[in-house]
Amino acid sequence: MDIKIPLNIDLQNVNLLITFSNLKFQGKQIHFYKIKKECLHRFQFEKCTFESDIFIESDFEDITFISNTFNCNKFHIQKSTIGVLEFFNDEYNNQTVTSNIFKKGNLKIADCDFDTVFWLKNVEFIKNTSVDINNNKFLEGCYFDSISLDQIIFYDCNFSKEFRYDASYNRSQFRECSFSGLTTFSDLQNVNSSFLWFENCHFYKFTNFNNYWLHKLRIEETTFSDNVSFQQTYFDIVCFIRIIFEKKVWFDDIQIKKIDDCDKITIRTIKQELQKAENRIDFNRFRAYELAAHYKELDWKWNSGFIDKSILFVTKISTDFGNSWRRALVFTLISGFSIYLLLYIFENRDYQIAILNCDNWARLFSGFFRFLLVTDFYNPLEADRVYLTNPFSWLIFIFGKIVIAFGIYEMIQSFRKFKA
Template sequence: METINLVTEIQNDKSEFNDVIINFDANSFDANHDFLKNRLYFKNCTFENDVLIEYLNKKDFSIQFHNCVFDGELTISNCDLNRLQLSFLKSIKNITIEECNLENIIINSNNQPLTGNIKIENCVVNKSILCESLNILKGEFNIDLFNEKIENQKNFQILFQRSSFDILNFSHTVFGEYSNFQRMKVINSSNFYNCDFQKSYFDEVTFGTNSFFCFCKFHSTTSFKNCRNIEKTNIKILNCLFTSMPYFNNSSFNSLEIENTNFEKKVSFDLLEVNTIKLYQVTFLQGAFFDDININFIENCDRKSIRTIKQEIQKAENRIDFNRFKNYEMATYYKELNWKKNFVDKSILYMTKISTDFGNSWSKALGFTLLSALLFFSLFFINENYNNSFDIKNWTQFTSGYFRFFLVTDFYNPLETDRVYLTNPLSWLIFIFGKIVIAFGIYEMIQSFRKFKA
């Protein structure tokens, strides 16, 4: 490709450049000369060294780079423009847009993988930031705007759908009426700090390993539906405010942590799947839906979080999930108790755990009852017959006595056909404890069957 001097070409009244290598000498370029027309347009160009464009203040002016390669750094500084477009980027190093007032910014790579950094800082963007199909495989994309200066936020849009980022950071950004991140993919981390959202859509986003929403306000519909990365994604929502109804339906995360956050309207977590969840000082003013939520590692969750979910499910009169989370709460409480300091509560919950898994399994309760009865009756039988010689024919006496042992209100000797009381104190002790354990097992089994009853 031919190498040209950009300043010389512009002075010769040229504003479009195709298939050339640009030698850009910023020190000799007076950006506000009258010979500049309404745009600079670069197509299929390669910029070998750093590019600096600053103090270009023309409201109707556009700078467009299409299918270009930047071997050095590109800096747009202190400019007032209509449009800045970097489309179908092929290669970048560092792109910095700072202290500018722009109507529109368009950045994309047509899904071409890029390595490098893009930063939009201390700018006012009045109408749109369009970053669709932008793929930064390695590097950072940072946006720090002061969009509260915009007169009409309803006309402002941010679109990032179908883009991929290694690291994505938004801070001090006032999003307009509509922002769309649908089908975006984050490889490493994303951070939204001190941002204001109106209608915002994060549907089908693959969040990175760590994603943070800190000190953000969501003033309209917010959707996190069908976001799926159960293996890696850790979502943290800290010190945020949701004034309208958000949706987390049918999404899956490794962990979801919400702290010091207020939901002023209803919030939906229906069909959410997480490995762990933490809710700390979260206010649901109009309630929350947790229908069919699935927590894979409930043992790693704290009791306060489980209790919060249980209370919201109870408000929604969801009897099935309420019983499930009541049992989860007992399991987490059991884990917190200490045998030495909380022996009574710990022992009661331990019996519930080994008998029915905190009310989750009637079959386990049946097995517990049969085995416990067999153990105590065997001890009882041995104690009553230890002076007698062993006779295999006694198995009929053992079997009939074993089944009679299940009659918890029968206090007669189960080895006798007549109503005969026991005389051996040790036999009485084994007999009474066995009856108590059998009664406990039968009660827990009945409770397991009644788990869906009011």
């Protein structure tokens, strides 16, 4: 059956379950409304096609959408008090299971109170569709299960009880929302382009992001009053701006692929919480990330960041900011030998050295191993315990000792990174 004319349906005197099945709504728009609030209604739409713009403005005991197709520009539910609102597929008929599909347009839910359950399950929003959920109160559970979204925006919403968000999407934004119950974000599939953004929100109870895979996470001006868990999460990019964690935060085994694109404040926030949790393994990893981010911010201007940049540059090439003792060992041997070779050439500038003479090679390498002894200040090129006599040789010698001592210190620090 096709309904092709614009309709204004007055629900004033209706107080029963109404089922719309296998209908096609056509025309400009259909408006469900009620002036008074004495009666509640129960609506069920099953396997219908909506080509008209739909506006629902009434009070309901429950509204259920099962396996419908939405091909309209606007589907708005607003200024209503609703007990249960559900979107789900016909899961009792496994042979012809069909999700609710929004092929185009905008789903808007605004200025509503949901007294019992708000549940979207197996709903598919095709590309270029959008969902706006603003100025709503969810007094009981609010669930998004196995949802495919292109873009969704939550603004000024209050989630009083459990909130579960199991959805794949391109962009989800929560602005000025409060979460008063358990909050869970899970099972995201579209890692390549997904963006989850919280702005000026407040989480009052435990918040769970465990095992969450996401392209970009941005949280700003947000307070977490209870524990938060980011254990075994994977992100390409993370951005934290002025976040307040009032209780414990777990970042165990968090992975950030494009850590070089993260700012220093974000990395420092994660590092500080890892330190509070006494997670030394991940703490040292993010300590190195923080130094790398700080090094990236500095410049080589003499009157600004030259000294700090120089120190961090040496730390970077020697141990990659404390991440590799092997790199420190190689740095110590190569840099030490290079300086020692310069000293060897300068001290033997008046002599002709026979390259094929094995004694010269033995003298060269035995002197180098002696040169590696930081506390040995005698001439490494002489068998006797005598000092260097040339001032320039002393400059090379002292500089070499400093470089070797630095390399050994960095290597020891890399060994000790798991110590208390």
